Structures are given as C-alpha cells and as structure tokens.
C-alpha cells in the first residue's frame with residue numbers, strides 16, 4: 217500500500233496538538249461554544265487568516281472532531297459554491313440525534329470569492345443556522361461585505377523552531393532519525409509553511425538523505441526569488457533592498473521582470489506605482505548599456521535602481537504578500553474564456569512544436585507579435601498549429617483576425633490540394649506495385665503450371681513404358 221502523505225498521517229486530530237497558535241485556538245473555541253450553548257455569536261462566520269501551512273484547515277477538522285461536527289468543506293473557486301452554501305447554511309441545526317451530526321460549513325480560499333457572489337454570500341451568513349468558518353491567506357482580498365460579517369482570527373507564521381519541533385515529532389513517531397542540519401535546512405526553506413516542510417521531509421526520507429540537498433534544491437530558485445522580492449517590496453529600507461540580488465541565481469534582467477510584474481500588485485497609489493516603474497525603466501536602460509560596454513559601475517547602478525529605487529517609491533501593501541512570476545498578473549486579468557483560449561493555444565504549441573510548457577508560453581508571446589504584424593506568417597501558424605477562429609482572434613485581435621483566418625483557409629485549401637496530389641502519386645505508385653506483384657505472381661503461377669506439366673510429361677512416358685512393359689510382360693507371359 218502506498219504510504220499516506222505525512223501531512224495527512226500526522227495532521228493533529230486535537231486542537232491542543234496544534235503548534236503555536238494558542239490565541240487563535242482560544243478564539244475559535246469560545247466562538248463555537250456560543251453556538252453550542254444555544255446562542256449563536258453575533259458574527260455567524262469566522263475568518264481564519266494567515267500564511268499557508270500554519271494550521272487553519274487543521275483547526276477546523278480538529279474542532280469538528282472534538283465538538284462532533286460534520287464538516288461540509290466548500291471551495292470558493294468552485295462555481296457552485298453559492299448554491300451549496302445556501303443548502304447547508306439552512307440545514308437543520310440538530311444535536312447528535314438520529315445519528316445525524318451538526319454541520320459546520322468550511323469555506324476555504326475565501327480570498328477567491330468573486331465580487332459578484334460576495335453580496336449573496338454575505339446575506340446567507342446573516343441567515344445561517346450553522347457555523348461557517350472561512351479561511352484565507354490574504355484576508356484583505358476577501359470581499360469587504362464578507363469580511364464585515366466575520367470575526368477575524370489571525371494565524372501566526374510558524375518559526376523555524378516551530379517547524380523543526382513539528383518535524384522531530386513526526387520522525388519520532390516514524391522511528392527514524394535525520395541529521396539536525398538537514399532538518400534545519402528544511403525548516404529554514406519552508407518559511408513557516410509546515411505543509412511544505414513536512415512534504416520535503418517525507419521526500420528526503422524516501423529519497424535517502426545522502427542527497428538531501430539535491431532533493432531540496434528544486435525549491436531553491438523560487439524560494440530565492442521570493443526572498444529577493446521580499447527585500448524589495450517588504451520595506452522601504454534602501455540598504456536592505458540593495459541586498460536583494462546578492463543570493464539570487466538569476467540575471468538582473470530576469471529579476472527585473474519579476475519586479476516589474478509585482479509593482480502593480482504591491483503598490484497602492486498610482487503615483488507611487490509610476491515612480492516604481494520609472495525606477496525599473498531607468499534600471500533597464502542602464503542594464504542594457506552595462507551589458508554592451510561591460511561597465512561594472514553602470515551595472516551596479518542599474519541593480520540599485522531596480523531594488524532600492526523600487527523599494528523607496530512609496531507605501532506598499534502590508535501583511536502577507538504573494539508574489540507572482542512574470543506575466544501571471546496579466547493572465548489573471550483575463551477572463552475565463554481568454555484563459556482557456558490561452559491554455560489551449562499553449563497546448564497546441566507544446567504538441568506541434570515539441571516544447572515544454574515554459575518554452576511554449578515564451579513562444580506564444582513571439583507568435584502573438586507575429587500575429588499582430590505579419591498576417592501571412594500568422595496564417596501559416598494558424599494552419600500549422602491547427603488554431604481555431606477564436607484562438608486566432610485571441611492572438612491577433614479582432615481587427616486582423618478575419619484577414620488571417622481568410623488567408624489560413626486559402627492556405628489550407630492549397631495544402632489540401634497538394635496533399636491530394638501527393639495522395640494521387642502515392643495511389644499510382646501503389647497501383648504500379650500491385651501490378652508488378654500481380655505480374656510476378658502470374659509468372660510464378662505460369663512457371664509452376666509449366667513445371668507441373670513438364671513433370672506430367674516426364675511421368676507420361678514412364679507410364680507408357682510401364683504400359684509397354686506390361687504389354688511386353690503380358691506378351692511374354694502369354695508366351
């Protein structure tokens with residue numbers, strides 16, 4: 217039997233086992249007890265907010281376990297969430313009779329609730345007859361209507377020591393030891409995300425920890441760039457920000473793309489955003505110049521511009537920041553339909569051009585420029601990749617899409633014609649081969665017949681001779 221993931225196997229079943237979130241747990245307990253004592257709290261929903269892997273989901277299940285609730289887990293990004301909440305929020309709030317348990321509604325990823333649905337969900341919370349607990353990493357992105365209806369419970373980011381202790385406890389129960397320095401490495405890399413740390417630990421143990429560093433290395437690139445972004449966007453301390461690129465396994469112009477991507481997400485005021493953009497565009501110019509001339513002082517100036525220059529541009533978002541890789545924000549801004557078009561185009565590029573996903577994403581950017589500027593080439597791509605009319609429109613924009621589509625149709629017809637011709641040639645060759653084979657077979661058959669006939673011919677005189685002998689014998693006998 218495959219081994220259960222340790223995050224599940226060792227998920228605390230009791231609230232008291234949850235590490236270093238005492239204040240949060242106290243709040244949750246007193247809130248649920250109000251429900252149990254028959255006077256639901258004023259705020260019928262609870263919003264657990266905090267970094268990933270800090271124990272929010274675990275709290276809900278341990279709570280349900282201790283107070284005998286059935287958890288109805290819903291996800292905010294599920295399209296039918298509203299419908300489901302509506303159903304369960306009104307479910308009879310009965311005690312544990314007839315084997316039925318009270319229901320506790322758990323809505324994860326509350327920071328993903330669509331603004332359009334938020335008002336409706338807020339109304340449902342008012343009417344709720346069952347406790348509703350929501351969880352979010354970024355509570356400020358939970359729609360305000362919902363935030364107002366919920367009591368906020370904040371979860372701390374777990375420390376390196378918390379994470380290490382939790383890992384050691386798991387190892388004890390597994391009866392395994394792992395060198396302390398590796399545990400420390402895992403804990404440090406996790407940035408307080410205990411889920412990530414436990415997963416890493418299991419990977420290392422299963423993979424043999426002789427090459428633990430290698431096993432863990434895959435996390436490094438992202439980790440360091442997020443840390444670097446943290447230095448740039450985490451404070452307005454220019455000195456700290458300048459250290460951002462020190463440990464970074466990435467060229468400055470690559471890192472610039474990351475900074476660029478996250479500026480609109482991190483800065484709140486347009487004029488400060490503009491200032492930050494100005495800093496990176498200046499950095500970009502100097503980076504280019506430094507590259508051409510090999511002038512180190514320009515290089516350093518460019519890096520300082522894009523780290524310190526951005527850091528001091530203004531007031532940034534507070535709290536837990538989630539950083540996005542280059543281009544994701546633009547992708548998020550797209551509608552669902554656009555996203556699915558983008559995905560299907562990327563898939564086609566991967567398939568037809570034999571590329572990895574990342575390569576395909578990059579290639580799509582180039583193809584997009586082609587679609588905007590070179591309609592003939594665009595038509596070729598349309599046919600080659602087998603794009604649909606909608607996909608062409610996505611790449612080229614409404615204006616050019618028609619022209620490209622027309623050209624592609626013509627091209628496809630032409631290709632079909634040449635294909636038809638090819639097929640004809642093929643058919644002809646096949647016919648010829650068939651004929652040849654037939655001829656051969658016929659020849660062989662003829663030969664066989666001939667041979668047989670010859671054999672028969674040969675046998676005939678024997679018979680004749682036999683006949684002759686017989687007659688002669690007879691004759692002699694008669695004699």
Ligand SMILES: Nc1ncnc2c1ncn2[C@@H]1O[C@H](COP(=O)(O)OP(=O)(O)OP(=O)(O)O)[C@@H](O)[C@H]1O
Nearest residue numbers: 223226227234235268269270271272273274410411
């Ligand atoms: N404070 C904690 N004490 C003990 N174990 C924890 C704690 N936080 C997380 N864990 C462990 O980490 C795993 C993930 O935790 P959990 O699912 O509760 O995270 P979360 O805060 O809900 O994260 P996310 O926001 O990513 O859903 C669980 O299996 C649990 O074992």
